Amino acid sequence: MKYFFTLLIIALMSINLNAQSVNDYKYVIVPEEFDFLKSPDQYQVNSLTKFLFNKYGFQAYLEKDKEILKNPIDPCDALYAEVNSESTFIQAKLTVTLKDCNDQVIFKTSEGRSKNKDYKKAYHAALREAFYDIEALKYSYDPSAGVEERQVSEQTKSEVVVNNEETVLQPSASKDEVLDIAAPETVAPQSGQVKTTITYTSEDGFYKAKQTGTSITFYDDAKKIGIAEMGNEETFDVTTTDFSGTAFFLEGRLVVQRKIKGIAGVVEMIFTKE
Numbered sequence: 001m002k003y004f005f006t007l008l009i010i011a012l013m014s015i016n017l018n019a020q021s022v023n024d025y026k027y028v029i030v031p032e033e034f035d036f037l038k039s040p041d042q043y044q045v046n047s048l049t050k051f052l053f054n055k056y057g058f059q060a061y062l063e064k065d066k067e068i069l070k071n072p073i074d075p076c077d078a079l080y081a082e083v084n085s086e087s088t089f090i091q092a093k094l095t096v097t098l099k100d101c102n103d104q105v106i107f108k109t110s111e112g113r114s115k116n117k118d119y120k121k122a123y124h125a126a127l128r129e130a131f132y133d134i135e136a137l138k139y140s141y142d143p144s145a146g147v148e149e150r151q152v153s154e155q156t157k158s159e160v161v162v163n164n165e166e167t168v169l170q171p172s173a174s175k176d177e178v179l180d181i182a183a184p185e186t187v188a189p190q191s192g193q194v195k196t197t198i199t200y201t202s203e204d205g206f207y208k209a210k211q212t213g214t215s216i217t218f219y220d221d222a223k224k225i226g227i228a229e230m231g232n233e234e235t236f237d238v239t240t241t242d243f244s245g246t247a248f249f250l251e252g253r254l255v256v257q258r259k260i261k262g263i264a265g266v267v268e269m270i271f272t273k274e
Helices: 002-018 042-055 061-068 120-134
Strands: 026-029 059-064 078-087 091-101 105-108 112-114 197-202 207-212 214-219 224-231 236-239 244-250 254-260 267-273
Touching: 026 042, 042 059, 042 078, 042 120, 059 061, 091 120, 112 120, 207 267, 224 236
Parallel strands: 026 059, 026 078
Antiparallel strands: 078 091, 091 105, 091 112, 197 207, 197 267, 207 214, 214 224, 236 244, 244 254, 254 267
16 A cells, blocks of 8 residues: 555656646756767757747757856756757757756657758758747746746756846947948949848858848848838837847947847847858
8 A cells, every 4th residue: 555655646746747838937048068069069059959949939048148147046947958869870860858957857859850961951950840849839938837936956056047137138339339331231222223232140140131222131041031121210120020129230230139028128139241
């Protein structure tokens, strides 16, 4: 009988763990290096993982990001991302796992695959395919889940630092410091002139912005996600399927102060000319 009750308790504990939802957690922490890689952010796999979590509504950080954020939070408010590889010589195979602060698996994707011969392209394609399952979750943080009541060791608490109030990178320049856009980029060409297209790439390499005259078209890889009209103002509105916010030019760079679901304030994206 005692053995029966022991099994019952274990079963109930298992049910409770499996009932946890990704919506119960406010943050996702991505390591700087995954076990199957040979160096931090090799092939930009870690950066892409963070990018994709943010794309699908999460508030994701690389571990190193804690150095630029202010206040510690309870580590049990976060999920910890792992990307695991079962790749072979001819095919990349990746899965994404989310664990809580007690190392319990909360969610695991199906396997993403790619046969591209270029390692970087293969890993990126396989990772994006695995993230189809993350996208399908339709993540939305539920603050009533009571994550703060979960127990965690003091050692773990000291390992994660994120901003609990405003996850905002302070803008690098005030509006008064915004430089005028160069004439070729702001003045509509006269009749008979050929419009020049200037291409900008985001620092993480995942977005492109192509400026032709006073219009800027934004792309996620080759997919067009939005168009912005600069007009005659120093700043202009940007709305895409992935993000929205305000943009301006600064020292030859395109700066987009974007809004991300679940994050207070704005986060800067810097685009530089190719």
